[in-house]
Amino acid sequence: GENVEQHPSTLSVQEGDSAVIKCTYSDSASNYFPWYKQELGKRPQLIIDIRSNVGEKKDQRIAVTLNKTAKHFSLHITETQPEDSAVYFCAASITSGTYKYIFGTGTRLKVLA
Amino acid sequence: DTAVSQTPKYLVTQMGNDKSIKCEQNLGHDTMYWYKQDSKKFLKIMFSYNNKELIINETVPNRFSPKSPDKAHLNLHINSLELGDSAVYFCASSQGAKDSPLHFGNGTRLTVT
Numbered sequence: 001g002e003n004v005e006q007h008p009s010t011l012s013v014q015e016g017d018s019a020v021i022k023c024t025y026s027d028s029a030s031n032y033f034p035w036y037k038q039e040l041g042k043r044p045q046l047i048i049d050i051r052s053n054v055g056e057k058k059d060q061r062i063a064v065t066l067n068k069t070a071k072h073f074s075l076h077i078t079e080t081q082p083e084d085s086a087v088y089f090c091a092a093s094i095t096s097g098t099y100k101y102i103f104g105t106g107t108r109l110k111v112l113a
Numbered sequence: 114d115t116a117v118s119q120t121p122k123y124l125v126t127q128m129g130n131d132k133s134i135k136c137e138q139n140l141g142h143d144t145m146y147w148y149k150q151d152s153k154k155f156l157k158i159m160f161s162y163n164n165k166e167l168i169i170n171e172t173v174p175n176r177f178s179p180k181s182p183d184k185a186h187l188n189l190h191i192n193s194l195e196l197g198d199s200a201v202y203f204c205a206s207s208q209g210a211k212d213s214p215l216h217f218g219n220g221t222r223l224t225v226t
Contacts, residue, residue, distance in 0.1 A: 032212045043203060043217040044156070051212065087154055093212065100169055101215065103156040 002027055002094045006104025014112050019077045021107045023090035026071070032093040033073045034101070035064060039086045047088075048075070080111045116140050119204045119218035126194055127226055134189045134221045136204030144168075145187035146205040146215065147179060156203070162187055194225045 003026045013019050025033075031052040036044035050057045050064045050073065057064050061080075066073040073092075077084055090104040119136040126132050138145065146169075147159040161169035162181045176192045187204060204218040 034214050036215075038154075043219050044215075045217070046214045049214055089156060100158055100161060102158075106154045106156075108154075 002102050004090060004092050004102045004104045006090050006107060008107060009105065010108045010110070012110045012112060013080050015080060015082060017080055019075075019080055019084070019109055019111075021075045021088055021090070021109070023073050023075075023092070023104050024071055025073070025092040025102075027092065027094050027102075028071065029095045030071075030092040031095075033064070033066060034091050035062075035075050036089045036091065036103075037086045038089065038106075044089060077109075080109075082111050082113050085109055085111045117204055117206055117216050117218040119202075119221055121221060122219065123222050123224075125224045125226065128194055128196060130194050131190070131192045132194060132223070133191070134202055134204075134223075136187045136189070136218055138185055138204075138206040138216070138218075140206055140208070140216060142206035142208045142216070143184050144207045144209065145181065145184070146207075147187065147189050148203045148205060148217075150201045150203060150220070152200070160187075160189075191223075194223075196225050199223055199225045 005024045034049035037047045038044040050066050061078050063076045087106045087108050089106050091101045117138045144163045146161045150156050159173045160179045165181045178190045181187045201220045201222050203220045205215040207213045207215050
């Protein structure tokens with residue numbers, strides 16, 4: 001069925017290092033891939049998104065890459081800071097029947113000062 | 114000025130009770146959603162409404178009944194609450210059903226004792 005796998009489930013990095021979170025989706029018709037950041041006790045907030053006609057998108061310290069053939073997409077955070085510590089969710093649009101988003105299971109990122 | 118607002122923020126109640134959560138968005142979006150986030154942080158879609166019409170119902174028990182009086186409001190009524198209903202419930206909205214990011218409310222933490 002429709003599925004988005006996300007790895008790793010937890011990730012600890014030293015401040016200043018890079019962090020990479022990877023997702024795999026199952027629906028080859030998916031065409032929109034947002035990433036959300038959820039700080040403790042708060043709502044998920046969109047940090048970056050990518051559409052299927054683009055292979056890479058960058059916004060300051062964060063970037064997302066998409067490999068449609070392999071059905072993989074990844075979030076890259078460079079020069080991590082303590083305030084990057086949060087749970088990150090990837091999502092993929094699913095178009096079977098009705099349009100919706102399926103979320104990955106989340107990655108808890110800890111940036112160690 | 115909150116774009117997607119939901120009330121209450123916290124809800125503590127006993128098993129068997131009936132409760133409601135209200136959601137309103139002032140973004141002019143035509144699609145609204147309810148997501149459930151369990152203790153493991155998994156985000157699962159429950160319902161989606163487009164212009165007051167139900168378009169997604171993800172095999173949620175019929176104790177859960179969404180109601181959309183207009184496209185700016187999507188309320189969630191839960192009958193005969195069970196322990197397993199304890200979770201954080203997020204309302205969200207988007208413009209159109211395709212290809213546009215979700216805007217989440219701040220969540221309602223429901224605790225059933």
